[in-house]
Every structure is written in structure tokens, then in C-alpha cells.
Amino acid sequence: MEGCFACDLTGGRLPLPGGTIHREAGWVVEHCLGPLGIGTLIVKPERHVVHVADLTDDEATAMGPLLHRAARVVTELCDPDQVYISLWSHAGGVPGHIHYVVQPVTKDAMERHGAHGPKLQMAMFEHDAPPPADAVEEFAELARRLWGGSVR
Numbered sequence: 730m731e732g733c734f735a736c737d738l739t740g741g742r743l744p745l746p747g748g749t750i751h752r753e754a755g756w757v758v759e760h761c762l763g764p765l766g767i768g769t770l771i772v773k774p775e776r777h778v779v780h781v782a783d784l785t786d787d788e789a790t791a792m793g794p795l796l797h798r799a800a801r802v803v804t805e806l807c808d809p810d811q812v813y814i815s816l817w818s819h820a821g822g823v824p825g826h827i828h829y830v831v832q833p834v835t836k837d838a839m840e841r842h843g844a845h846g847p848k849l850q851m852a853m854f855e856h857d858a859p860p861p862a863d864a865v866e867e868f869a870e871l872a873r874r875l876w877g878g879s880v881r
Contacts, residue, residue, distance in 0.1 A: 730777035735826035738762075739775060746862040747869025751876040754791035758799060760865045760872075764853045765832050767860040767868050768807040770799050773828035779818065781827060799831040802875045806868065809833035815850075 730736045737743045739757050751758040755776065761769035772795055774788055784792065800812045811834045818827040832850070839845045842852035 730826075733777055733826050734820065735771075735773055735828055736777050739773070746865040750869050750872045753795065755785070755788045756791055756795050758795070758872075758876075760869050761830060761832075762859070764857050764859045765830065765850060766838065766853065767864050768803050768809075768833045770803060770831040770872070771828050772796055772799050772831060773826060778827055779824045781816070796829055796831065798876070799829075802872050803831055803833045805875060806871055807833035807835075809835050813846075813850075815847075 731740075731742070734743070738745045738759065739749070745759060746762070747760040749757055749759055750770070752775070755774055757773055757775050759771045759773075761771050772792075774784065778784060778788075781789075796814055800814060803809065803812050813830070813832045813834055815830050815832075816827060817830055818824055830850075834845070834849065838853075839849060842849055842856065844852045
């Protein structure tokens with residue numbers, strides 16, 4: 730859907746450092762834009778979906794294993810203390826394209842921002858320090874290799 734930020738990234742209408750990391754069963758995995766740190770992945774339906782209840786049976790069936798795999802890739806590459814997986818779906822208070830944020834979290838990040846859980850994510854957005862594009866590119870290439878593909 731043109732004009733949807735998530736769709737425009739996936740559709741190549743907006744620049745996406747690291748490109749597409751993985752694509753399977755109607756889902757796409759990309760590195761997160763913004764300040765949630767290197768290794769934070771976005772797992773989202775390829776098609777424009779606003780509510781989890783609107784996923785097809787095939788998309789819903791693929792979702793759990795894909796989130797599990799994304800968490801394993803992040804764990805292998807980042808060695809975090811925990812991996813947060815959260816559903817985000819609002820833009821400006823209006824439901825938007827659903828996407829799961831798969832975020833590696835370390836004690837260092839929690840100490841640096843003085844928070845954990847959703848408050849950590851809020852603090853990271855307030856601090857607004859996105860990782861450098863070259864670090865995202867490097868991480869995406871490593872993640873792509875772990876998934877066994879060369880999707881870009």
C-alpha cells in the first residue's frame with residue numbers, strides 16, 4: 730500500500746539500510762530503522778495488514794516459527810541478556826501496518842538508559858541515537874547468512 734511507511738520500505742520506495750534480510754510465507758524481516766540498537770529486527774507481513782486477526786491462516790501459522798528464528802538469529806549475533814519481542818501497530822494514534830520488533834537487550838543498555846521493558850524502548854527513542862548505516866548493513870549481511878539466503 731503506497732503511503733504506508735512499512736509497505737514503502739518493503740516495496741523499495743524508501744531507503745532501507747541493510748535491505749531485506751529474509752522473506753518467507755508472506756513475511757519479511759528487515760533491520761529496524763531508528764534508535765532501538767544494532768540487531769533489532771522488524772518482522773512484518775509482506776502485505777498491508779493492520780490487525781493480527783486479519784492475518785491469513787497461513788500467515789498466522791508461519792508467524793510463531795519466524796519470530797522464534799528471528800530471536801535465535803539475534804541471540805547468536807548479539808549475545809543479549811534478553812530478546813524482547815513486541816507488536817507495534819500504531820502511527821499517530823491510528824492502527825497501521827503491524828510489525829513485530831525483535832530487540833536484543835543487554836544489561837549495559839538497561840543501565841545506560843536507566844530502564845527496562847517498554848520504558849527502555851521509550852528511553853531509547855527519547856535518546857534518539859540510531860546505529861550507523863554501515864553497522865546496520867554489516868549486521869544485516871551476517872543475519873542474512875545465518876538465514877542461509879542472499880535476499881536483498
